[in-house]
Amino acid sequence: MPGTGSTEPSKDALILDVLYQWLDSLGVAEPFGRGFLSVLLTFFTALAFTWAFIPHLLHFALDKGWADQPNERRLNVKPLPNAGGLAIFAGFIVSLVVAWLLRPIIIQDVVIQVLAILLGGSWLVLVGFIDDQFGLSPAVRLVVQTLAAALLMVNGLMIDFGSIPYLGIVPEGLNTPLSALVTWLWIVGLTNAVNLLDGVDGVVGGVAFVASMVLLVTAAQFPDRASAVILLAGLAGATLGYLRHNFNPSHIIMGDAGSTLLGFTLAAVSLLGTVKATASASVLLPLLVLALPIMDTTQVVVGRLARGIRNPLAHPDKTHIHHRVLQKTESPRKTALTLWAVALVFGLAGMAAQGVEMAPLLVTGVLIAVLLVWVAYTRVRAHRRELSTEERA
Numbered sequence: 001m002p003g004t005g006s007t008e009p010s011k012d013a014l015i016l017d018v019l020y021q022w023l024d025s026l027g028v029a030e031p032f033g034r035g036f037l038s039v040l041l042t043f044f045t046a047l048a049f050t051w052a053f054i055p056h057l058l059h060f061a062l063d064k065g066w067a068d069q070p071n072e073r074r075l076n077v078k079p080l081p082n083a084g085g086l087a088i089f090a091g092f093i094v095s096l097v098v099a100w101l102l103r104p105i106i107i108q109d110v111v112i113q114v115l116a117i118l119l120g121g122s123w124l125v126l127v128g129f130i131d132d133q134f135g136l137s138p139a140v141r142l143v144v145q146t147l148a149a150a151l152l153m154v155n156g157l158m159i160d161f162g163s164i165p166y167l168g169i170v171p172e173g174l175n176t177p178l179s180a181l182v183t184w185l186w187i188v189g190l191t192n193a194v195n196l197l198d199g200v201d202g203v204v205g206g207v208a209f210v211a212s213m214v215l216l217v218t219a220a221q222f223p224d225r226a227s228a229v230i231l232l233a234g235l236a237g238a239t240l241g242y243l244r245h246n247f248n249p250s251h252i253i254m255g256d257a258g259s260t261l262l263g264f265t266l267a268a269v270s271l272l273g274t275v276k277a278t279a280s281a282s283v284l285l286p287l288l289v290l291a292l293p294i295m296d297t298t299q300v301v302v303g304r305l306a307r308g309i310r311n312p313l314a315h316p317d318k319t320h321i322h323h324r325v326l327q328k329t330e331s332p333r334k335t336a337l338t339l340w341a342v343a344l345v346f347g348l349a350g351m352a353a354q355g356v357e358m359a360p361l362l363v364t365g366v367l368i369a370v371l372l373v374w375v376a377y378t379r380v381r382a383h384r385r386e387l388s389t390e391e392r393a
Helices: 011-025 034-064 084-102 108-134 138-154 172-196 203-219 226-246 255-269 280-289 291-306 321-329 332-354 358-392
Strands: none
Touching: 034 084, 034 226, 084 108, 084 226, 084 255, 108 138, 108 226, 108 255, 138 172, 138 255, 172 203, 172 255, 172 291, 203 226, 203 255, 203 280, 203 332, 203 358, 226 255, 226 358, 280 291, 280 332, 291 321, 291 332, 321 332, 332 358
């Protein structure tokens, strides 16, 4: 009727409604809420800090002799700073402090677990850095990794053996020790698996970034997983910032300090009560997301045992997946890009097994690919400028 106000929603309102529904399907319930903004701030703080901090660390590391010397197993032809793990750790911690100040993690049940993850990661960074510079025996490293795993377990971060699908009912008296054993294997095994995958510029950083982003988006689908999302945002940002300087030709490598931190943190966050579930699909998620380092370590250990090597983790060789791919591609860059793609396929398969809808799955895949290509391009472009400057000089 004339003079009657229209109750039909406007075109702009409809577009906004569709946009909000789409963002909600991605796990972003409130795009302008403190929760989502804190995740973005955590990610970009870690990215910017690590990106900017590494150039300063480079000169300091070389002055102090914190570098890997060239040998027959390494690709570098001159001393290469191996303190990148310190930069990743620093960016990770700084971003979490910023996030905590903005939006404290108030879920009391997981605060102690988050602190346990950070403390255990700190132990591994310290021991890994000492190993990088002075060398430690495998036994010492294993003891420290076991203590870090025990720290998680006493604070409730464990795999419930009885909830693992297809294993049947386990007597109550056996469930606790079997759960502890499986948890130890998961944490220590994955810590070493990521460490062993670190052999070609950019590989581990890219694989860890893919795993962090996949776990982050999956956790974001549920409203009670804030602590896991924040931890993964910080880890993903710090790793991406490090990749800016590590994609071939790298300026710095992460060393054991960085690779063990990444492996331990990913293993630990996947055990957070806010990430895991009892459904069989959620058991597949971390296994698929981290399938590449798991498969690499498995085939290396089995191969070395078959050759009669009693301590397979103490005898380095060139049988890793990244070595085999490098032989085929004859290019560290192509090797890194290939293994990033493999890790992304496994990660998206893990999201699908978890029941994540197609929209967030596709957006995650495109976002990860774009960010990795972007950071690789910035490194290649910077290298061209460096060569141009050297030629003019």
